[in-house]
Amino acid sequence: MIRTATTLTLMLASTLAMAALPDHRPVPGGVAVVDLGKADGTRPDATFRDRSVLVRQHDGHWKAVVGIGLDASPGEAGVEAGDDTFGFTISDRDYAEQRITLDDDEQVSPGEDTLRRIRREHEEIHAARDTFSAREPETLSLVLPVEGRFSSPFGLRRYFNDQPRNPHSGLDIANDTGTPIAAPAEGKVIETGDYFFNGKTVFLDHGNGFVTMYCHLDEIHVQTGDRITKGDTMGTVGATGRVTGPHLHWTVYLNGQAVDPLLFVDGEDESYNEAGGQGG
16 A cells, blocks of 8 residues: 555654553652543643643553652642543652762852852753743653663662752763763753863753653753754763762753653663662
8 A cells, every 4th residue: 555645644643642651650769650531622631739731542541641749749649631630549669878078068058149040940951950941742652861870769868968958850871971861762952061060961851741851961062952862862871060070971851850760761670779889
């Protein structure tokens, strides 16, 4: 049978709409996939805790794909869509502990001048993280942006020089300085910067609150506004910002919440070796 370009385009659109979703893992730092009913009308607008969430068609139903923050408490929760609430239960999860020693005390307890810089940078970082564009993600299946050892897992309870800090909001992948970093999926560069903690950083918007962040780069090869195709080189592995060695810190955000990146990578098990190596 001869298929026209229009037919192939429609088939591709249908395939994307039916693309695989991440597993339903409703834990702190996980993802809840919530059925909103049959997809026999307009895509519903849905929110979770006053934030818009990604809604995708799958198996003839609308599914809300909800990021659950690492600070979420176990218990009953719900997605709001129109006048309806679609409930689910957040289960507990205990993450491992990591202790990192840094020689530079400024990286652990910054002075007032540095704190002012950090506050300014947080505004820019949070604006990029919270981006919710109308474009639909081409896919929710990602590939690893760089090969290497998983040196610090997602969710670690962290201590720098024995002082407690926020849990680890991404996956650290150790490799040599200069190793290329490839886009794990199609997206748009919405921000780049060189930050005190994160070092040289790139943010990609994949659509509908699905955002990825890449930190500690040695070089950035893209600019804000660039359209990126899966596999395009965005920069190289480095050791900028607060680190103990060269690695990529990779964060995946859904509705502004950092979630385990490996939930989106086919063939990867999120329960990998939890022994910490590089910090970041």
